[in-house]
Amino acid sequence: xxxxxxxxxxxxxxxxxxxxxxxxxxxxxxxxxxxxxxxxxxxxxxxxxxxxxxxxxxxxxxxxxxxxxxxxxxxxxxxxxxxxxxxxxxxxxxxxxxxxxxxxxxxxxxxxxxxxxxxxxxxxxxxxxxxxxxxxxxxxxxxxxxxxxxxxxxxxxxxxxxxxxxxxxxxxxxxxxxxxxxxxxxxxxxxxxxxxxxxxxxxxxxxxxxxxxxxxxxxxxxxxxxxxxxxxxxxxxxxxxxxxxxxxxxxxxxxxxxxxxxxxxxxxxxxxxxxxxxxxxxxxxxxxxxxxxxxxxxxxxxxxxxxxxxxxx
Amino acid sequence: xxxxxxxxxxxxxxxxxxxxxxxxxxxxxxxxxxxxxxxxxxxxxxxxxxxxxxxxxxxxxxxxxxxxxxxxxxxxxxxxxxxxxxxxxxxxxxxxxxxxxxxxxxxxxxxxxxxxxxxxxxxxxxxxxxxxxxxxxxxxxxxxxxxxxxxxxxxxxxxxxxxxxxxxxxxxxxxxxxxxxxxxxxxxxxxxxxxxxxxxxxxxxxxxxxxxxxxxxxxxxxxxxxxxxxxxxxxxxxxxxxxxxxxxxxxxxxxxxxxxxxxxxxxxxxxxxxxxxxxxxxxxxxxxxxxxxxxxxxxxxxxxxxxxxxxxxxxxxxxxxxx
Amino acid sequence: xxxxxxxxxxxxxxxxxxxxxxxxxxxxxxxxxxxxxxxxxxxxxxxxxxxxxxxxxxxxxxxxxxxxxxxxxxxxxxxxxxxxxxxxxxxxxxxxxxxxxxxxxxxxxxxxxxxxxxxxxxxxxxxxxxxxxxxxxxxxxxxxxxxxxxxxxxxxxxxxxxxxxxxxxxxxxxxxxxxxxxxxxxxxxxxxxxxxxxxxxxxxxxxxxxxxxxxxxxxxxxxxxxxxxxxxxxxxxxxxxxxxxxxxxxxxxxxxxxxxxxxxxxxxxxxxxxxxxxxxxxxxxxxxxxxxxxxxxxxxxxxxxxxxxxxxxxxxxxxxxxxxxxxxxxxxxxxxxxxxxxxxxxxxxxxxxxxxx
Numbered sequence: 001x002x003x004x005x006x007x008x009x010x011x012x013x014x015x016x017x018x019x020x021x022x023x024x025x026x027x028x029x030x031x032x033x034x035x036x037x038x039x040x041x042x043x044x045x046x047x048x049x050x051x052x053x054x055x056x057x058x059x060x061x062x063x064x065x066x067x068x069x070x071x072x073x074x075x076x077x078x079x080x081x082x083x084x085x086x087x088x089x090x091x092x093x094x095x096x097x098x099x100x101x102x103x104x105x106x107x108x109x110x111x112x113x114x115x116x117x118x119x120x121x122x123x124x125x126x127x128x129x130x131x132x133x134x135x136x137x138x139x140x141x142x143x144x145x146x147x148x149x150x151x152x153x154x155x156x157x158x159x160x161x162x163x164x165x166x167x168x169x170x171x172x173x174x175x176x177x178x179x180x181x182x183x184x185x186x187x188x189x190x191x192x193x194x195x196x197x198x199x200x201x202x203x204x205x206x207x208x209x210x211x212x213x214x215x216x217x218x219x220x221x222x223x224x225x226x227x228x229x230x231x232x233x234x235x236x237x238x239x240x241x242x243x244x245x246x247x248x249x250x251x252x253x254x255x256x257x258x259x260x261x262x263x264x265x266x267x268x269x270x271x272x273x274x275x276x277x278x279x280x281x282x283x284x285x286x287x288x289x290x291x292x293x294x295x296x297x298x299x300x301x302x303x304x305x306x307x308x309x310x311x312x313x
Numbered sequence: 314x315x316x317x318x319x320x321x322x323x324x325x326x327x328x329x330x331x332x333x334x335x336x337x338x339x340x341x342x343x344x345x346x347x348x349x350x351x352x353x354x355x356x357x358x359x360x361x362x363x364x365x366x367x368x369x370x371x372x373x374x375x376x377x378x379x380x381x382x383x384x385x386x387x388x389x390x391x392x393x394x395x396x397x398x399x400x401x402x403x404x405x406x407x408x409x410x411x412x413x414x415x416x417x418x419x420x421x422x423x424x425x426x427x428x429x430x431x432x433x434x435x436x437x438x439x440x441x442x443x444x445x446x447x448x449x450x451x452x453x454x455x456x457x458x459x460x461x462x463x464x465x466x467x468x469x470x471x472x473x474x475x476x477x478x479x480x481x482x483x484x485x486x487x488x489x490x491x492x493x494x495x496x497x498x499x500x501x502x503x504x505x506x507x508x509x510x511x512x513x514x515x516x517x518x519x520x521x522x523x524x525x526x527x528x529x530x531x532x533x534x535x536x537x538x539x540x541x542x543x544x545x546x547x548x549x550x551x552x553x554x555x556x557x558x559x560x561x562x563x564x565x566x567x568x569x570x571x572x573x574x575x576x577x578x579x580x581x582x583x584x585x586x587x588x589x590x591x592x593x594x595x596x597x598x599x600x601x602x603x604x605x606x607x608x609x610x611x612x613x614x615x616x617x618x619x620x621x622x623x624x625x626x627x628x629x630x631x632x633x634x635x636x
Numbered sequence: 637x638x639x640x641x642x643x644x645x646x647x648x649x650x651x652x653x654x655x656x657x658x659x660x661x662x663x664x665x666x667x668x669x670x671x672x673x674x675x676x677x678x679x680x681x682x683x684x685x686x687x688x689x690x691x692x693x694x695x696x697x698x699x700x701x702x703x704x705x706x707x708x709x710x711x712x713x714x715x716x717x718x719x720x721x722x723x724x725x726x727x728x729x730x731x732x733x734x735x736x737x738x739x740x741x742x743x744x745x746x747x748x749x750x751x752x753x754x755x756x757x758x759x760x761x762x763x764x765x766x767x768x769x770x771x772x773x774x775x776x777x778x779x780x781x782x783x784x785x786x787x788x789x790x791x792x793x794x795x796x797x798x799x800x801x802x803x804x805x806x807x808x809x810x811x812x813x814x815x816x817x818x819x820x821x822x823x824x825x826x827x828x829x830x831x832x833x834x835x836x837x838x839x840x841x842x843x844x845x846x847x848x849x850x851x852x853x854x855x856x857x858x859x860x861x862x863x864x865x866x867x868x869x870x871x872x873x874x875x876x877x878x879x880x881x882x883x884x885x886x887x888x889x890x891x892x893x894x895x896x897x898x899x900x901x902x903x904x905x906x907x908x909x910x911x912x913x914x915x916x917x918x919x920x921x922x923x924x925x926x927x928x929x930x931x932x933x934x935x936x937x938x939x940x941x942x943x944x945x946x947x948x949x950x951x952x953x954x955x956x957x958x959x960x961x962x963x964x965x966x967x968x969x970x971x972x973x974x975x976x977x978x979x980x981x982x983x984x985x986x987x988x989x990x991x992x993x
Contacts, residue, residue: 330944331945335936335942335944335947338937339920358664
């Protein structure tokens, strides 16, 4: 118990520092950004008035204090430039849900395909499956994602007659985006489970299992796979939580109104409140996900006793 | 197998004088040992065995060489000049690849062949620069982090905070503050990239410090320079080479991302990111797809090559594979 | 020494017969000959110890009996006859499944890593039972508890549910032994079973193995470099050097009447034979490089009493008694008479020779 409390507090501290740093960084952005196209047209007084309205003229520590006070009241504030005066919670609400659904569908697909691929690769190490899988992983990791997303959009819409853009009423329009989202994750899961399985296969207890008279298949199923999955459990909760942050590429390419491009747009529009809220959200997810991951791993591995040393990462 | 049988068989063949004592040379007993092992030689050997990596190494060397000599070859066009059709007085817009424009032209009449090679040059330059700076900054910080125990806690906290800030945020904000240009991009990528290198170096240093074979070396009076070159360097160099090799695809990816959201290099500087963007706007037209296709192929070849070479090299440098 | 007399052992049937085994490995592009024509007969019910330095090939030799050779190794020549079949010819997993566990089982050296850390030890022992003894569920569990008891684990019910990391080194080795015994094998190969354990635990484990041998009718092969262990348990001893069995005999014969210069050197190295104030004996030089082909007697370069022919021609086995043979030219009638070193005589004085047969 004590371990969790200390951990939570440390995470909280990190979180506060992170948000503050971003807060300050945002304040370093050029002032023109708050005005957009109308910058040249306004005179000095009007600019000052607008900045004051946005609360940007107060000293930075006052702004910071206001932010945290509001936060504790559950108020993330209003968007200042993205959708002026609209409560951020409202903006986020819908978008989060959409990204979540896509992300979740993609997660399920990635896990099933990725883990299966990785297990095949480990089982037939050096043979065809392994070679094919390796090429796939290389391609997915090396080449910038946007490139194959574009190519998929170009060619698959023709070949498979699939819709180009997302349409709520057309279930077929889910296929390409979910597919694209999964590509990178499949490579990720496949690579890791393969690596863990190969590591396990080299261990002494596998040697003993073989000497006992267990067949290779039995060794894989009953001993190796389960053991290899344990380190993967660490990443699982974080992956689930991260589904709320959609992919900027996929969502913009397929016109999905999710959270994907929101962060980028927010920064570009210099919507400080929105940026802060998003950073807060993503960082919290990261930290909570990590903690849940550690808990999950501890339930699977009887050797792990939480609370013994270790750094934050 | 009775001895009688054997002796009878051989009795005739053996010269009795052989049953005298031989001269005992104590040093002859030491002539064994598999001391032909050389770390780097084994690394290269294992690397060479991987035909794919070898092929890609040649490919990427050729590509890099070509990007450097291309401007000096005869009949090359300028990447920024807009070409005007002398007959019609109109720009050579969106011309498909032909004898004059090997890769075609883009929507304002610039030669895509020249643009692609110029863009590759720029992107490779950015990638190398980022890799190099990341290495320098990362190694320095990592070394301090691992070596100076007092700094460990402080730098760990800094690392945690920095790691938690989404790198996109940092990239975009920095680009905004400093206005897009080549040096901005390099700086911004380094700011987010040094983390990984620093952590690797720091972990290595901690391992080096505490591993028993290094303690043993120190006990034997091995000078620090030899410990560094024989124990530490093989590890370090392979990790650094891997990270540098991977930094290039990463940098290209980042650059493409920034261009995608409009924060990339100014469009008068051709870069692979810009070219992809240009190609993207026209990709749904089957006739114009080449504008996306060519840069995509070049990016794929370059990124895959570096990725594979880096990974295979790292695997080759792992002594467990030196069988 | 031992439960059966030597006569009984020699006259009992030969269950495993290895003839002229040659094993090679592909290493860094070169070929290494790990075993250079070794031969051995294993009699039912005996305790055979294979002794040798690290790198002499002891483990490799026995791994081939179960098909546990590394992927880059292969049997080049020779036969391994077991129950009428030549194990050296086995290639597929299905063939080896018939042998592993059921006929021949192995106890490995390092108990800390031999067990699956994420499974209870009860399940790991029960797995052997369910595999080889045709029992499942409750019946298998009952037998598991019985075996756990036999190997000296107290409170088997409680221990059944525990994980390896909750056991000490000695206890873990008992579990590994339990797993091996649960397979109901004919032959048990113990590869340095006590090397990783405390000295105090060593004696316990050896005694345990002796007890189990009686109860379960096992034939045991001990692989070890520790002559103290050998003295404790072995009926017969095979001395290995550079991939070859250079001397083979009963324990008494090998300890008190050794014939091969390497055995002399080995025994002389026992610290117990040292005289206070004088330097301890050690064999000079290092074992030969097995990448190169060895001409003559492998031990010759390190042997002060080597004959010229030792460098030219490989010595055949010379029979010293019905049970004792050694590969050395010194036993050839034409060779000069060589007395074993002083150390050996001291051994006879110190420890017997009284019960010579």
